Amino acid sequence: MTRAILEKGTILHKRYEVVKTLGQGDFGTVYQARDLRPKDTPRFVAIKQLPMQMIVDCERQADLRASLVHPAIPRVFGYFATETYAYLVRELVRGKNLEEILEESPGFLAEKRVIRWALQICGALEVLHEHPVHPMVFRDLKPNNIVVDRADHVHLVDFELARVFPPRFFQEKPYKYEHFKKGFPIGTKGYSPPEQYRGVVTPRSDVYALGATLHHLLTRRDPRKEKPFTFQDHRVRLLNPAVTKSLEAIIMKAVQPSPRQRFS
Incomplete structure (x- = not known):
């Protein structure tokens, strides 16, 4: 179904003026908007337009992400709904996603730069995985869900597939949940690990997706266009000999x- 794109100047919730469209994802369209009544929020924000049935997800994200404090996790300021759509208001990140950066690069990305991004992502994932009240698995880590700002800092966006678990779930419970027992595919082909297609997910599922993302960034080999789960047949240094052996081993x-x- 084709999504209706909001025009510049559209006023949402009697408060937010649409400035421009930032992009379209799997679940909805993201806009830059001006807050006409800023109080505890910045003047400019990002607003994600989602299907109306995702209003519960907006409420969940607003509640959960209030306790997720990390520079790579954008803040959520609130949510609202119209008769046709739900809207999530979050921190505006000015920059480009890693897929755009890779496409614009004439050659291989610098290893040191990729390592800096990876360390920041690891820090954000640690906050998600080890949260004392609601540990979370992102489940859709990939280049176009990671935005790099003007200071070269990364930010995770699109938390719609993130799965929340009870406290200490991964220490005390089986690594599965009943709703996805039949193996409904969650995530993105090429980046999601084998177990995610069987309805099993753990923090190590995000580790796989991060490894797949780093492999893509350093080799320019798009895993979405290849046979799934064949990274072991395409070692990093065979495609990009400039990568150090130690980083290849980690990936x-x-x-x-x-x-x-x-890695656990």
């Missing part, structure tokens, strides 16, 4: 098909 361990063989 290849992260994308092991078996979760037990990855």
Whole structure:
């Protein structure tokens, strides 16, 4: 179904004036908007337009992300709904996603720069995975869900597929949940690990997706266009000899098909 794009100047919720369209994702359209009544929020924000049935998800995100404090996790300021759409208001990140940066790069990205991004992403994932009240698995880590700002800092966006678990779930409970027992595919082909297609997810699933993302950034080999789960046949240095052996080893361990063989 084609989404209706809001025009510049449209007023939402009697408060937000649409400035421009930032992009379209799997779930909705993101706009830059001007807050006409800023109080505890910046003057400019990002607003994501989502299907009306996702209003509960907007409420959940607003509640949960209030306690997720990390520079790579954009703040959520609130949500609202019209008769046709739900809207999530979050911190505006000015920059480009990693897929855009890769496409605009004439050659391989610098290893040191990719490592800086990876360390920041690891810090954000640690906050999600080890949250004391609601540990969370992102489930859709990939280049176009990671935005790099003007200071070269990364930000995770699009939390719609993130899954929240009870406290200490991964220490005390089986690594599965009943609703997805039939193996409904969650995530993005090429970046999601094998177990995610079987309805099983753990923090190591995000580790695999991060490894797949780093492999893509350093080799320019798009995993969405390849046979799934074949990273072991395409080692990083075979495609980009400039990558150090130590970084290659880290990435290849992260994308092991078996979760037990990855980093925990």
